[in-house]
Amino acid sequence: MKTLPDTSTEPTDPRQQVQQAALEINRLHAEVVRLTTESRQLLESAVAVAWQTGQLLLAEKKRVRQTSGGAWGLWLEHNFKGTPRTAQRYMWLAESEPDISQLQGLSLRQAYFRLGIATEPKSPRGNMRVRPLPQHSCLAGRLLVELGPCADIRRLPPEQREAYRQDLRPLYQRLQALFETDAAGAITTRLTAGHLTNR
Numbered sequence: 001m002k003t004l005p006d007t008s009t010e011p012t013d014p015r016q017q018v019q020q021a022a023l024e025i026n027r028l029h030a031e032v033v034r035l036t037t038e039s040r041q042l043l044e045s046a047v048a049v050a051w052q053t054g055q056l057l058l059a060e061k062k063r064v065r066q067t068s069g070g071a072w073g074l075w076l077e078h079n080f081k082g083t084p085r086t087a088q089r090y091m092w093l094a095e096s097e098p099d100i101s102q103l104q105g106l107s108l109r110q111a112y113f114r115l116g117i118a119t120e121p122k123s124p125r126g127n128m129r130v131r132p133l134p135q136h137s138c139l140a141g142r143l144l145v146e147l148g149p150c151a152d153i154r155r156l157p158p159e160q161r162e163a164y165r166q167d168l169r170p171l172y173q174r175l176q177a178l179f180e181t182d183a184a185g186a187i188t189t190r191l192t193a194g195h196l197t198n199r
Contacts, residue, residue: 043107047093047100050108054094057087092117 011017057080064075076084089112096115097103103111112119153161 040105044104046108047103047106047111050090050111051093051097051100051103054090054092057091058094061091089117089119 011020060075061072064070064072068075073084076087080087093111093115096117097111103114106114109119111117153164156164
């Protein structure tokens, strides 16, 4: 925890107080400039080192594939201290930009973004994994989007209505069976591995 400065040695003359405050403000400003420059240099160095790492990983991957018959994942697991995803990003960076000078002035995240390389979110909140929708939900959504223009089927011309009926009848019959219930109200059929089975 920071301690408060000792105020007993502060000048009592207002002009001296202004001068002392200005000195401290300018000292802190110089520190900000120094740290910003240092930070920028470190970010640029990170891009250069990641690019160089990617070059080395690509060469090693080629060598491993030629000598070991393609055991690259195993080599990474035993020899690379980062994740396979990180190794892949480094290699994509090296493959995507043969001239490292084109990435000058960029942070690693900016370089990845410029080259279309996916990265992990910065914040832990962004790391929440969202499970993909089940395939049947995706298909149902796509079907609803396709049918969107004909939401009011009664307004369609008769020949188009009949075409929809003919094309969608097999789907309708399978879905109708899925929603049928017995006397107790339990579903009598279920979807298993993409096929309807009766219970």
